[in-house]
Amino acid sequence: MPATHFIERIQARILDIATIRPHKLSFGAISQQSPVIVQLWLSNGASGFGEAATIGGPSWNEESPESILHAINEHLAPALLGTDGTRAGQALALMDTRCRGNAFAKSAVEMALIDALARTLGVPAWQLLGGKRHESLPLAWTLASGDVQRDLEEAHLRLEQKRHRIFKMKIGARAPEADLAHVSQIARGLEGHATLTVDVNQAWDGNTARRFLPRMIDAGVTLIEQPVAKWNVEALKTLTTALGDRASIMADETVCTPQDAMRLAREQACHVFSLKVAKHGGLLRTRAVAEIAEAADIGWYGGTMLETSLGSAASAHVFSTLGTQHHGCELFGPQLLVDDIVTERMPIVDFELQLPDGPGLGIEIDPERLERFDRARQGLNATHVDLGRRTLTV
Template structure:
């Protein structure tokens, strides 16, 4: 009988460079600053998790995650790693919110549990290989010429859809999309993300109507997240389908948006929901309400994105994937994990558990705290 009691928890800071700054309407990201959790059980099983905190979206940083992890880790020592719901309850009792760092613990626990079950994580979550996962590729916010050139390059590389960061003035954003359409043609799938940048319902609707001729699949988070009561009006009047991102953090947010009839699509991220345990609740709610679901992420490495990919295989209701940020790194710290194939195809590992780990060469020199029992 395996002994799945949590024996040790290690917390690491992971810094990695990007090929170029990644810019959204909320500001630029110049460097990857993630936290990695490694959990070991008494029987020698090891699970990995990762989070990518985002100051302007989930209100967490690498430093807050590192500190909060040191509240959570001692409380989980001695807990049965297979009791994920119990571990999530423990973390939620200790501190409110902080879903980014909680997601890293959650992923590591799921890694252990799936390994113990002898199943790849997607199968442990109830999924199967019944679809091919493909990722879009994101055009960062910037000058029109640069955005057009990036979009053309991504089309040439075979990505099946292109996502464009917007969220400035109507004139600037329309000019960007017009130029991109001139570059990639009228039919290549194109998605947009304002990251709350148009602020109000009236401002958002003005831009959305101006962009209507450009054949846009959907628009993420057009207005300020605190104005979610106005999102239903935006969705009803918009010629472009609306996807909630920042307003859809956890299952409680999802239930609220469904009750309000606020939108037709959700973007699920493990760093917003608190991990796989609670993300699956969003999936169930969305599926029952016929919401179109996307799984995305922040700036996770291939480790965190591997967890997201397993989630994407767990339900037929998940139609879109936004797994491109590891492609923006200059270095790859992950052993195993998802592989990026031609034409945006994402191959998910079939080994038991998550199927991904951080290379010891990176962890050996990382700032670290360890808790043991």
């Protein structure tokens, strides 16, 4: 391979894809996902794809599909065009100098670059990320309809299909007593067949969490995700200490950067990190956060932002390179969407997601589906037409 392949072109677009059912969280419900899809071309003709998806637009964090698109078009792409495409770490550092924050936008561009570079080399992306340590990962499913009977029917169907036996419940939108009753009914319905996690999505204060989490553990919950606000590390630490080995506390919104990971490790403020490529700012920084977890004897969980199979495959590649102290993953985003943008999804066999081995991210984008869901082509946001089509010949 020649020493240098320049980044020649970057295109970004917003897609709008409906979900198969409303997905309810503590801060609202979503019935549509709007991922930003990036395609990046190198001067050798190779191209790669990346994705940044948010849950509920800016309801989850500061970035929205529209702000991600703007950051890529106006700041990140102009900074990278004409630079060496064989140096992903250097590209990430350059994006940092041109644009503060915007982790989701940077992650999509970095993902596309690594995909293009791996395809140039004819190797799977995991080879550029440290090498694979897992062939598959236990795959969780989120029960978020808000209805006990519907949730139980959904769970038992997925158990019968041998797709999932780890279930996560989104709570926090209702009164804690109502959430406890809901979780308890689901736990009784799944007892002996599956493990149960709850995700409070920052909805409770420390006192509420201290009152209700022990009762949820008594009902059968084994893993508790982000029970308090992301800034409330003291409450997170108190809960981690108080619960001991009865159940595990998992940080999500609290752990975004490697610096966040260091603070949580020093404070011994959680048992598990929820890893999400977008919130960490890319595949390389996901590994950096995971390495801190491993050094601090903190477990990891492969989280999702409800990506299509594109972003899910990228996450699977980096998760495949991590250590053995894990709690599975929840890369079920493609199953929650009415359609996908790839020709073939990653298979699920005996409750485990099978990790891709093909060149690059190991999946192939379907151009027709990409065009069909393009927001600009649907006429929903005509001002974004062609804003991502920037070309530089070198």
